[in-house]
Amino acid sequence: MVQMRKWRPxxxxxxxxxxxSYRQIVEGLVTAIVDGRLTxxxxxxxxxxxxxxxxxxxxxxxxxxxxxxxxxxxxSEPRRGTFVNAQLAxxxxxxxxxPSFALELxxxxxxxxxxxxxxxxxxxxxxxxxxxxxxxxxxRLLPQAVLHRYYRNALRKSFASNTVRHGSDGxxxxxxxxxxxxxxxxxxxxxxxEHICLTQGTQMxxxxxxxxxxxxxxxxxxxxLSYPPAWEIFRTLGAQLVTVDLDSEGCRVDQIDELxxxxxxxxxxxxxxxxxxxTVSLHAGRRQQLLALAKRHDFCVIEEDYDHEYHFDGRPYLxxxxxxxxxxVIYIGSLSKSLGSTFRCSYVVAPRNVIEVLEQNAALxxxxxxxxxxxxxxxLINDGELKKHLRRVSKEYRRxxxxxxxxxxxxxxxxxxxxxxxxxxxxxxxxxxxxxVDRLVEKALEYDLVVRNGRQFSPMDQPExxxxxxxxxLNREEIQQATQRLAQAxxxxxx
Numbered sequence: 001m002v003q004m005r006k007w008r009p010x011x012x013x014x015x016x017x018x019x020x021s022y023r024q025i026v027e028g029l030v031t032a033i034v035d036g037r038l039t040x041x042x043x044x045x046x047x048x049x050x051x052x053x054x055x056x057x058x059x060x061x062x063x064x065x066x067x068x069x070x071x072x073x074x075x076s077e078p079r080r081g082t083f084v085n086a087q088l089a090x091x092x093x094x095x096x097x098x099p100s101f102a103l104e105l106x107x108x109x110x111x112x113x114x115x116x117x118x119x120x121x122x123x124x125x126x127x128x129x130x131x132x133x134x135x136x137x138x139x140r141l142l143p144q145a146v147l148h149r150y151y152r153n154a155l156r157k158s159f160a161s162n163t164v165r166h167g168s169d170g171x172x173x174x175x176x177x178x179x180x181x182x183x184x185x186x187x188x189x190x191x192x193x194e195h196i197c198l199t200q201g202t203q204m205x206x207x208x209x210x211x212x213x214x215x216x217x218x219x220x221x222x223x224x225l226s227y228p229p230a231w232e233i234f235r236t237l238g239a240q241l242v243t244v245d246l247d248s249e250g251c252r253v254d255q256i257d258e259l260x261x262x263x264x265x266x267x268x269x270x271x272x273x274x275x276x277x278x279t280v281s282l283h284a285g286r287r288q289q290l291l292a293l294a295k296r297h298d299f300c301v302i303e304e305d306y307d308h309e310y311h312f313d314g315r316p317y318l319x320x321x322x323x324x325x326x327x328x329v330i331y332i333g334s335l336s337k338s339l340g341s342t343f344r345c346s347y348v349v350a351p352r353n354v355i356e357v358l359e360q361n362a363a364l365x366x367x368x369x370x371x372x373x374x375x376x377x378x379x380l381i382n383d384g385e386l387k388k389h390l391r392r393v394s395k396e397y398r399r400x401x402x403x404x405x406x407x408x409x410x411x412x413x414x415x416x417x418x419x420x421x422x423x424x425x426x427x428x429x430x431x432x433x434x435x436x437v438d439r440l441v442e443k444a445l446e447y448d449l450v451v452r453n454g455r456q457f458s459p460m461d462q463p464e465x466x467x468x469x470x471x472x473x474l475n476r477e478e479i480q481q482a483t484q485r486l487a488q489a490x491x492x493x494x495x
Contacts, residue, residue, distance in 0.1 A: 007045070007053045021056050025064035030073055033084055041086040044074070113228035113456045130482040132451040134277070135307065135426035135470035139340045141393050146385055147339075147376075154375035171374035172198055178381040179347055187308060188322035189331065191349055197358040198369060200344040202306060203229045205332045206269075208358045209348055213267060213300055214239050221259060221268040223251050225457045225464065227276045227304070230269050241459050244268075248419065250275050250282035253289045260297040268294075269302045273317055276306065277457045277468040278428040279421035287320055294328040301329045307337045309390050310472075311423030312398045321349060330354065335377065337425065338390055345377055397425060397472045403479050404471040411487035425472035430465065435490050437465045443489040449482055 032038040044050065047065060051058040065082055068074040075085050161170065176193035183189040199205045206229070214220070216238030222231050224243045231241055242259055245252040251270055259265060270290070272282035282290075294301050303320045311317075321331035334346040348358055380386045404427060405420060415432045431437055441453045454464035471479055 007050065022060045022063040022067070025054070025056075025061065026067050029064070029068050030071075033073055033088065038084050040084050040088045042084040044082045044084070046081060111228060111232055112453070113232075126448065129448050129450065130474065130478060130485065132449070132467070132482060132486075133470040133473055134452065134468055135337075135424060136473045137337055137340055137393070137397075137425065138473045138475070139342070140475075141396065142340060143385070143389055146380075146389075150376045150379050150385070151372065154372050154379060157375055158372045171371045171378070172369055175345075175374040175378040175381075176347075178378040182381055182386075183333075183349065187305075188318040189349060190322075190324060194352050195349055195355060197348040197350070197355045197362060198374070199346045199348065199362065200366065200369075202304065202332060202334050202336070202346050203233065204362075204366075205334075205346045205348045206230050206302070206304070207233050208361050209302060209330055209332065209350075210234055210237055210239075210267070212354070212357050212361060218266040219263040221256065221265055221299075222459050223270065223275065224459075224462075225275075225277055225454075226269065226459055227271065228456060228459075230304070231459045234267075234269070239266075243459060246275065246278060246280065248280065250280045250286060251290070253282075253286040253293065256290070256293050257297075260293065260299070265297060265299045267300045267302060269304070270320075271304050271306060272320060273305050273308055273311075274421060274424035276304075277426070277454070278419075279424045279426060279468075280419065280428075281317060281422050284317070287317070291320060291323055291326050291328070294326070299328065302332065303329055304332045306334060307424050308333065309338055310394055310397060310425055312394070312401070313422040316423065327351075335386075338386060339377075339380075343373065343377065345373070400471045400474065400476060400479060401427070403476045404469065404483065407480055407483035408469075411483050412490070415490075426468050426470040429467050429469055431467070431490075433465065434494065435465070436493065437467060438463075439493045440486070440489055441467075443493050444486060446492075447485040447489050449485040449489065451486065 029038065033040075044065075045053060047058055047061045051061045054061070065074060065076075069076060069082075073085055073088075074082055076082050158171070173193055176196040176198060179196055180189075180191050180193050183191055197205075197208070199208060210220075210233055214234065214237045218239050219242055220231075220234045220239040221242050221244050222234070224245050234241060240263075242263060242265075244255050244259065250272065256265075256268070268290075270282070272287060272290075274281060290301065293299075301320060305319055308316060308319070319329075319331055320326065321329040323329075331349040332346065333349070335343055336346065339345075348355070350358070401420075405418060408416060408418060408427070408429060412431075415435060417430045418427055421427070431440070437454055441451055444451050451467055451469065454466035454468065455461065457468070458464055474482060
């Protein structure tokens, strides 16, 4: 039997609790039984003795015992006493974690891309840790005072118009109108609010779009190196992936015609503006060829334009979706590279019949959007504050790109090759064979540096002796430190 002096802490009786004492005793008994600290058949002290041990009125203990007996946790045997119900299933003495789910789950293969992201999240609080991410923006450069003001104003408007309570149809339409005007003016898309479906992230956009188009067994073309969440979504939906090669001018569009003769291609997923992860821009001739092939073979082109805002050399290419004659492109964009991942605003641009289907499906998993955030984002776009912010940070990001390029050249020399991109927030760096990137990534952790392995961007898990190094989220001093750590790791594995 549990030692008498341990009854009070065992039952966690707390004089400061507002809850009635007898209820605390009941809950303490149940918790102790469930946790295995009171096993089936254990004899409890009598009501008078327990009242003395807990320093409570005997009636309090009587009430607690009676309720626990009513619920089947305790039993009373005449002339013997009160016991933990012996009919209860035996439990382990200590349970450190909740038991696993009773039903079998559908097994999902581990995705290295997500595994390393979880690893990076676990390391982010380590003092002095630096990260070469995939090309995120720097939240420290956001105009905090402006965002605070616009959010307060949006909150005030939302409460005044009661859109917080009754949904966000009005604010959704306002944001879609603002985005449509931005896309018309900056990207040449002839669209209105009715051609835009709002989502909470690029991956949600991809999932909604793919689930509306794909059936199990459909063939989807992806580039030989591509965005892992995209091709994992296609696989989850039962698609068969077929890869298209890349070169210094982007996707090898010339291979698509032959692939379409071998397979009934349903869709191709591309990032033509700044190819992910290699950052190469798809040249104009190949863009026109891709649109012609989509029309000839009747497949859908999913065009993700994840960082259109940042193009440093020359004028940015207009999206494939801007071609007024095309009828096969669905365009996906986001504000996450402009305002950071905190503001979960992405969007799909497509003909109205597509948008109607996407919005119906989105309503099942999302419900109403964030009315306050939608109002704020619309105001930021309409008032020109977003454009002003992008103009300011673009200059800084360009300087950071130059810093990283210079630091890499100094640290690695001819052991690397870098094709400086026309835009974007990352560099794609190829290493000489003497540097094993797989070992380099592991060794870099010992120098407090997290960097992604190039192999993770291969849908077919092919080795890739390259790294994608995002520079925008690091200031120039941090870029120098991170490059030095990467060089130290490379020297360590070479030795």
